Amino acid sequence: MNALAVEERKAVRLADIRPVLERLAAGGKLVAPVAEAGGFAFRRVGQAEKVRLDFYNTAESPKDLFFPQSEVLFSYDAAGIAVPEPAGEQVLLGIRPCDLAALPLLDRVFGEGPFRDPGYLARRERTVLVAVACDRPRASCFCTSFGLSPGHVAGADMVLYPDEGGYLVRAQTEAGEALMAEWPGEAVAPGEAEAVAARYRSMETPLGRRIRLEGVAEALDGMFDHPMWEQIAARCLSCGICTYTCPTCHCFQLTDEAKGEAGKRVRCWDSCMFPEFTRMAGGHNPRPDKKARVRQRFMHKLNYFVRRWEEYLCVGCGRCVESCPVGLDIAYVIEAVQGVTARA
Amino acid sequence: MSVAEREPKIVGFLCNWCSYAGADLAGTSRTSYPTSVRVIRVPCSGRVNPQFVLRAFQLGADGVLVAGCHPGDCHYSTGNYFTRRRFLLVKRFLDYLGIDQRRFRLRWISASEGPKFAETIREMTEELRQLGPRDAAAVEAHAE
Amino acid sequence: MRSEAVRAAARRLLEEGKVVRFLGHAPGFDPTSPFPQLITRAEEAERLVLDHFCAPNLAKYLLDYETQEGVTAVVLKGCDALGLARLLADHRVARDRVWVVGLPCPGMLDRDKAAALLPGVQEARAEGDEFVLTGAGGERRVAAGQVLLDRCLVCAVPTPDDADELLGEPVPGRPVPREEDAAVAALEAMTSAERKAYWTEQFSRCIRCMACRNVCPACNCRSCCFDSEEPRWLSRVTDGPAQEMFHFVRALHVAGRCVDCHECERVCPMDIPLMKLNHKLLQDVEELFELERAFVPREVEPLGIYRPDDPEEFA
Known part of the structure; x- marks a missing residue:
């Protein structure tokens, strides 16, 4: 990884994000918020028009993409043991600052110490995170109580800042820059990008005003x-x-699903x-x-x-x-x- | 063996007093019928909890048969009347969930009705063969 | 709405020693979602509220005090009281250990509908057949039909008929057009494959949090087949067959016992239309066994009895 500071990375303005979404969706690797009964959910998306960037927080968090509710660890039959192929690459577009901040916490549990979780780490490794700065906190939001903010985007490869009716897009890592290289948009001066980012970082959240963690x-x-x-x-x-x-x-928990001579070990929430x-x-x-x-x-x-x-x-x-x-x-x-x- | 050629699998819950004896009679009378049925003997058809039926489907059964004494003839006097009530609902509910009603049957088969048992299995096997496996993916996953 | 009345009742009952605990509602962060609140001292009565957003059914909590000393007072609407009737019919709660503070219920509001009609809504008051919503966004007058919970639109039992005291005059039931039947009929009109696809899609969202079971007054078994390790009826694996198993069994276990309170659907975080399952069974029970109002618990439940001349479809 090269050591460019975020401020020096490329940033562009996108008046219309649809062409980008179409390209990503066509690639078959896009996971993004879609509308579902009673709310929103992160799902693998094949058609760009299904993506809903005007979403509010999904009913389920995106942790399922890294730590699935049910995950086959291995299966066996009389012929031997088979370990599933590691997950393929994916682009998670639309992860919010709060959910993004949850990933380093999960990383500690699954990625540090003597026992590391290969499945989790592989999925983390192979996911490009395109965060979206939060322009619509709900009445129940209080990320600011935890020192986070609607503009907290550490850990994302790229960030979409809703701005002036379109998006200001800023790369934060090499992977983000690589993805961005395929995107249209007019380049933006670093100072301008930083000003937009700073505006989001200083935003309050409704419940955050009230919930105090001191002590x-x-x-x-x-x-x-x-x-x-x-x-x-x-x-x-x-x-x-x-x-x-x-x-x-x-x-x-771990559960063994066995039938006759075949079976599988599954990890479930x-x-x-x-x-x-x-x-x-x-x-x-x-x-x-x-x-x-x-x-x-x-x-x-x-x-x-x-x-x-x-x-x-x-x-x-x-x-x-x-x-x-x-x-x-x-x-x-x-x-x-x-x-x-x-x-x- | 491909899914299409596969012999359907039927799980049959047979009451100890009538239908199991009926199946036995079919056997001792040398009546031939398809080998598609796996019999589970229960004390009374009233013992069959609807979740047994769904469990059988979940584990790869293509069809489920519940069989008991004719109404009025229950060894425990009234067990099969409860069965009938319960499965009137279950039958409709299976259909409501999109599980083909033809995959489930409740039959009254007495101890003297060996031929009826054989005929029931023949009919059901034929119908299930036409319907094909309930869930091809599940069948593959559970294939022995 | 009746906040003062419920506080007064709680204070009186606890002070007189008639009850040792009082189950009511208290305001949440969001005033449109009050939550269940247990109090044990008269001074705590100030915390209670009783307004048009008090949807949660408190009846099931009575099971928590099954083995504890003393009488429990509980605030119940008409629909909630059917939940208590269920627990009584199932012999899970003794009537003399419960003091029912009945609310003749004018209908509870759907917080999502209310928020859609007036963003930032904080309060509601009834005026005839209308509700006046107030909040940061000002005031708005809406027809009851626009903002009531679906279940309240067709409520047949707004007033508990077994209350020890009533907070107000009894309210007549609304005529029941049974719109739910239309939802069931729409599903029945589909092909089998379409229904299968519909339910597979609905069930695929299920995260198996068990809230539907836990809130249900009819799901009151001491131990549940879904929690059993041996035999393992339900896999924790959330694949299609297991989801189907869970929803099929949950609905059938309350067939003929569901009190039509809609709590399962209200608590579901994934908005799975569970009442479309319950209503189908309710309709079939009424039709097949020639019963009326099968959602009202009775001495012997419909599947705990039979008639020799029940329909014969099995030959």
Whole structure:
């Protein structure tokens, strides 16, 4: 990788992005937001007109593209063992700053330490990330609470900044520049591109104005046995909406699907909100009730992960705020913790 | 063997008291019928939970047969009346989900109806052969 | 709407010691999505609200207190009360351990519809057959039909008939044109292959979060076949056959038991039209077994009984 600073990379203005989308879609490698029943989703797209860059955050995060809900690790039959081919290349267009910020967190889990996840890393490696600066935060968005912003685009190969009715496109890596070389558009002076980027970086988010993280991890150090957990867990449905739509949740289970002499080992998402998550073979369950499970999820995100990696395991994407049918989302819990510290 | 030539697979849930004995009679009478059926003996057709049927389909069955005593003749007096109610719904629901109704049958076969059992299997096998595999991809995946 | 009334009821019941806990609703970040709130002390009553956005059905939470001491008070709308009736008929909850604070329900609003009609909507009040939405974007008067939840448009049971106390005068049910039947009929009119394609597409979005099961008052088994490791009825693998299995079995397990409360569909984060499955079964139950209002729980459920002269289609 060459060491060009982002500011020195190429930037162009695209009045009309459709020709670019058409070219990408024709290449068969494009994954982008499309409209689906009740919202948006990242899907592999063959026709450019399906791409919806006017989307708001997808119901599911794009983590599935790197850490699929079900992934065959190997299969076997009488003839031997077969390991699936590593994933092919893809261009993920339209990833938002919040989801982009979730990837380095997943990288730590799957890509650091003695056990590295080859499937995950291969998909990360082979994905070109074309981020879009966020021009439509929802009422539930609070990435700014985590020091991020609608203009936080670190880690993207290329960024689309919605600007003046079109897009200002800026490469951030060599891969981004390579992709951009095929794109039309008039070159933009570095200073102009930086001004647009800075404008997005200084944008606020609706819920971000309200959710304050100061002292939350520290306060939680002493709150394992706090009665607050009992109160807030009372309404939990024990469903997996929050964990499955979350861009940073990454728990999984392994399952063997066998029939006769053939079978496969599959890795599937799991959720700490399910009672079976910690149920042991003998029937004992160390997290027997909703209180223990709800506490685990939020302690992990707001305390354990911080202690281990010095970062919160949340990017403020607002999906749990939108989707939790009973309002037991992380913003609510952060405020509840702040409420406890304020009273103390 | 290609999917098209494949012998259909039928999973048959047969009640212990009537239909299983009926199948037995077909055998002891040397009545010939296709080898397409895999029999699972159940105490009563009322034991057959609809999820057994879907599970069979999921594991690669092309058709599912549930067979029990004639209404009124249940060894447990009333078990098959419940079966009938339940499968009136199941039959329609399978169709509603786009699973061809012809892949599922419920038949009343008594212990003395060996020929009816053989005929049922013959008919069903023929019909399933015409319909082809339920899900070619699933069949390939589960092929033995 | 009735926030003051529900606070007063909670305060009174907890102060008198008639109940030890009170299940109501409290405002969320977004005032258009209040969430379930449990309180145990009279002073906490201030937290409660009861407005036109209180859609969540609180009946299922009663299972959480099954083994705990004391009476639980719960705020129930007409539809929610059918959920309680379900739990009572299934012997999962004892009636004398529940105090029902009934809300004669004027209909709950669909927050997405409301937000589409008035972006930034914060509040709503009923005025005759209209609702007045207010919020950052000003005020807007809309017809009830534009903004009510689909289920409320055809509600036959707005007032709980088994309440220990009612917050207001009983409300008459709306005539039920059963528009859902049209949705089922449209699917029935398709070819088998088209239906298969339709459901495959719908089910492919399912992330198996189990929210539909967990919120359902009819899904009240102590242990669920979907959680069983041995035998493993449902693979965690989210491929087509497993998704079909899950949705088929979920719907059939509540066949003849579904109370038509639409909570499964409301909580689904992927907007899968689960009520099109439930309504099909509900219609068939009514038609085949000659029942009326099969969504109302009864002593013996339709599949727990038979008639010797039930339709014979099996020969």
